[in-house]
Amino acid sequence: MAGLTASAAAMVVLVSACGGTGGGAASAPKNFSYLSVTENTTVRTALTTLSKGACTSANEALPLKVETVPQASLDQKLQLLAGQNALPVQFAAGNAPALTSKLYKAGQVADLEKQLKSLGVYDQLEPGAVSTIKALYGGKLAVLPYEYNIEGIFYNKKIFAANGLSEPQTWDELVAAAAKLQAKGVQAFSASGQQGWPITRLVSGYLYRSLGPDALKDVADGKAKLTDPQYVQAAQAVADLGKKGYFGKGVGSIDYDTAMNQFLSGKAAMFYMGSWALANIADAKQDKVGADNVGFMPFPAVTGGKGSIGQYPSNVGLGITLGAKTFDSKTGAWVSCIAKNYGSTALKDQGAISGFKVNSSVTDANAVTSQVRSTISDSKQNVLWFEALFSTKATTVSQTNAASLVNGTMSAQQFMQTVQDALNAQ
């Protein structure tokens, strides 16, 4: 037995020695490899366009190679690749900013501020996008602003007009509008309970409007708990929408595409979403309602609340970053070309707004895109979303339980307690 243990121990040492040096892919990259999430088509489409257009020379030196992974498996994949020193040149940086920051601390993510400054293209980033990134990633420019989104409620103008509704300014008006629509047999909201976040966003929206822009920062700093009555009240308000059936049937089984489709085919009147949905709205194949019939409104105010309707939740999408170990001059050529050209390409071809400057004049695809762009440039103060400052575990727990909150299998108190427990566990 002792012999067996000794030989097993020797084997572990042997294999771990291999593990330490094996798989070291830190040599010069052969491709501009990009690991994208399957769900995001905007960035890889725009990069492919650039590789054949403005970035042809960078692409000849280092050909673009896109690989995709479902968003739900992204974190696992990144951790395994990082453990083997085999991260691609550019990659979606994880579902929660917590993971990206961890990779950054471990020296796996390039210091983009330094790199962009030395390439002379740092001024190609929109200042608003830079400040959003820094707020999320502990003061570091850890990802590139391939997207720059604000979030709010898209609504179907035709349905609103047919039912004599105007843009709700307060939560109570929103609830009243939903009740009116429901009475007429129109589904008020479409939301993906399978993704969860479109529902928890409503909870955070309510929190920001009722308790002010620091509501969730206070939770992260330990000054408040999600189980405090004023926090539970926000979850209750959203649970009530579900209880009355405003999200339609089986919200937990609705995936992202289905929710989008319900809104764009006119089956639901309102859709809480980020401005990245403009790409879908501009696409006539998907949008049966017509872009001109889509309006955008901020999350409504909560009567007597401390927040203001002008504070928009903003984000840079699922962050995309570059590996520290593969950042060489050829990668630099790509990055500098992207910084100069991505903004206009994404906007022109797909109506997608990024945090890169738009260097050639682009006519907006439709009125709602212009509205969102002007809102972005006018917005003074931004807020983050529900899970922005959560650990990976609390993020998962929050998003997987969101559907239970609105279908009534979990009370508001239970939901907030479950998420708070997950926060405490880290």
Place this chain on the structure above:
Amino acid sequence: MHRVLGDRRAVAVLLGPALLVYSLIMLVPMLWSLGYAFTKGNTIDGFTGNGVANFSRLLTDPAVHQALWFTLKYAVVVTVGQVAAGYLLALLYVFFLKKASALVRTLVFFPVVLPTVAVGLLFQKFFQVAPQTGPVNSLLNAVGIESVDWFGSAGHAFWVLIIMDIWRSMGFYAVLLFAGLVDIPDEVLESARLDGASGLRLIRHIVLPLSLPVLMSSVIFSVNGTLKVFDSLVALTGGGPGNSTTPLTLYMFQTSFTYSDYGYGSTIALLLTVVCLMVTLVVFRVSRRDLTKG
């Protein structure tokens, strides 16, 4: 033959390669994982010693209790379901369909060869409530019952999962048990019939005892397979709603690879190993006693 097996060198040559491969791909990772159970960290941050903190956390973590309870509940229900359904099918093949059973056997076996993910998606569509009403809910509507959100509550999702897994695997157990039943000598059955045993009595007193060894093997297969359930769950419910259909395997996977806590993940893996080991020991003990009686 005896001379060859008596030679130590021959034994080493014959056993060596298999033992080496087994050690490398089974024992080493197991011991390695055991080592991780005393650490905290992941491949990005590196690992630091953590004493027995993971074990004390295991005792107090409500999610582990929930996952353990779900794992056991699932294992018991599915094992009973798939072995019973398999046994009934096997009896059907041998005593009623007889020579004509080949087609039915093939049809019932068919789901076994389908990829689990495809079966998961099939059942999702079968039981879905939105965006389209699935066949099951349509059927309910047809008889005047309201649609049920099958994946919206823990109780419903559990039963859909059970139905799916029994449907998926009963063909396999039917074939396994069929092989056992075919082995029962015709003379024994014939003489029992002459003595007046028929129908249920024949099965209870002759068929069941004689097919007990293969029945026990099926139970061991089934228990160990169901304790380690992973793919069908991920494909059908993803562990939800919330974590209500999350077994130990999935919780271990999430803890290690999603929450990047390899140490605690290994501790959960160890718990699963101990559970599997205990169940196997119990089943072995029970089967041995019964066999000597029979």
